[in-house]
Amino acid sequence: MSTAGKVIKCKAAVLWETKKPFSIEDIEVAPPKAHEVRIKMVATGVCRSDDHVVAGNHHTPLPAVLGHEGAGIVESVGEEVTSVKPGDKVIPLFCPQCGNCRICKHPEGNLCVKRFTCKGKSIYNFMCTSTFSQYTVVDEMAVAKIDGASPLDKVCLIGCGFSTGYGSAVKVAKVTPGSTCAVFGLGGVGLSVIIGCKTAGAARIIAVDINKDKFAKAKELGATECINPLDYSKPIHEVIQEMTDGGVDFSFEVIGRIDTMMSSLLSSHAACGVSVVVGVPPHSQSLSVNPLLLLLGRTWKGAIFGGYKSKDSVPKLVADFMANKFPLEPLITHVLPFEKINEAFELLRSGKSIRTVLTF
Ligand code: PAD
Ligand code: ZN
Ligand code: ZN
Numbered sequence: 001m002s003t004a005g006k007v008i009k010c011k012a013a014v015l016w017e018t019k020k021p022f023s024i025e026d027i028e029v030a031p032p033k034a035h036e037v038r039i040k041m042v043a044t045g046v047c048r049s050d051d052h053v054v055a056g057n058h059h060t061p062l063p064a065v066l067g068h069e070g071a072g073i074v075e076s077v078g079e080e081v082t083s084v085k086p087g088d089k090v091i092p093l094f095c096p097q098c099g100n101c102r103i104c105k106h107p108e109g110n111l112c113v114k115r116f117t118c119k120g121k122s123i124y125n126f127m128c129t130s131t132f133s134q135y136t137v138v139d140e141m142a143v144a145k146i147d148g149a150s151p152l153d154k155v156c157l158i159g160c161g162f163s164t165g166y167g168s169a170v171k172v173a174k175v176t177p178g179s180t181c182a183v184f185g186l187g188g189v190g191l192s193v194i195i196g197c198k199t200a201g202a203a204r205i206i207a208v209d210i211n212k213d214k215f216a217k218a219k220e221l222g223a224t225e226c227i228n229p230l231d232y233s234k235p236i237h238e239v240i241q242e243m244t245d246g247g248v249d250f251s252f253e254v255i256g257r258i259d260t261m262m263s264s265l266l267s268s269h270a271a272c273g274v275s276v277v278v279g280v281p282p283h284s285q286s287l288s289v290n291p292l293l294l295l296l297g298r299t300w301k302g303a304i305f306g307g308y309k310s311k312d313s314v315p316k317l318v319a320d321f322m323a324n325k326f327p328l329e330p331l332i333t334h335v336l337p338f339e340k341i342n343e344a345f346e347l348l349r350s351g352k353s354i355r356t357v358l359t360f
Contacts, residue, residue, distance in 0.1 A: 005076070013133070014063050015063060018053070032076060041360050060126055070091070097311035163306045164189050176249070189254045
């Protein structure tokens with residue numbers, strides 16, 4: 001029985017207000033309009049950016065269906081959709097690529113400006129994706145077709161955490177062979193930065209976290225040293241400067257805190273270091289910086305989604321995963337049925353999980 005053209009009633013995890021659990025509700029998902037695609041979700045990761053919304057650190061209109069690290073199968077498409085068809089395996093793109101705006105045409109930029117004008121406050125829309133639902137509708141510019149043989153319960157991480165971390169190392173920082181790196185924060189995104197640094201040939205990768213339980217996995221993925229700021233009486237950037245003859249070549253903040261963004265910046269070498277902001281800071285907090293920190297030659301930058309143009313890059317990243325160029329399995333510590341979404345968030349908050357994949 002075809003569902004195309006009909007409203008689909010299904011289960012979704014609705015966040016009614018901040019600082020409250022999700023509730024699994026019956027929602028109605030409208031058929032895709034022109035240029036839209038309706039997707040049957042198969043798996044979705046749980047990312048700290050979702051939890052920033054629950055915690056009230058990142059504002060989005062509520063009630064909403066969150067989730068932005070998913071993978072699924074196209075159920076039906078609206079008029080004029082040409083890049084995907086029913087039955088295709090796809091990854092929704094929280095950082096869309098319209099292909100026509102100024103940023104999409106820029107050789108490096110990836111924050112398509114069209115996203116800011118798409119859609120209103122509808123309950124099914126968060127970050128253009130809303131993957132915490134059995135079905136979701138996205139714009140065609142926010143969906144990428146991927147290899148039909150790919151395991152959706154793994155490649156969903158390419159929808160956010162993996163690509164964000166890996167791209168931050170290989171594409172944004174452009175880590176060089178033989179270099180020294182420092183990675184602050186060893187969650188799913190930080191560990192993906194480590195995978196990227198290793199792939200790029202870094203000689204030393206210093207992993208920094210206040211939860212020492214994260215160190216074993218960081219070492220497994222390529223960290224050469226692991227340090228806990230709580231073990232030192234002096235600031236951690238001074239420790240790193242001493243370990244590295246003045247600072248690392250590349251540093252990454254992958255936590256989302258103002259203080260660690262400064263520690264990461266100061267850990268990079270004053271004359272040649274590149275420091276990348278990956279973590280999402282709490283809204284309306286800012287840093288004041290002495291320009292001397294940059295005047296001597298440092299570079300300070302940031303990017304979302306690893307600097308990748310999403311629609312072009314996601315299929316290639318999936319192909320690279322299928323060709324064993326990088327692993328995703330070590331990042332997935334838990335797999336739970338979708339209904340246990342609140343358990344997945346508790347695992348993240350308690351530091352016990354890297355990525356939990358929810359399956360539908
Ligand atoms: P996570 O919560 O799994 O990992 C964060 C890690 O940081 C944990 O291991 C913590 O123990 C550690 N940590 C916390 N506080 C400190 C501290 N003071 N010093 C050292 N370590 C600490 O998160 P994640 O890996 O899912 O995401 C990390 C950040 O990246 C988060 O802010 C998220 O919102 C952001 C993000 N950004 C993008 C992007 O496009 N830029 C995409 C996805 C996620
Ligand atoms: Zn994310
Ligand atoms: Zn665009």
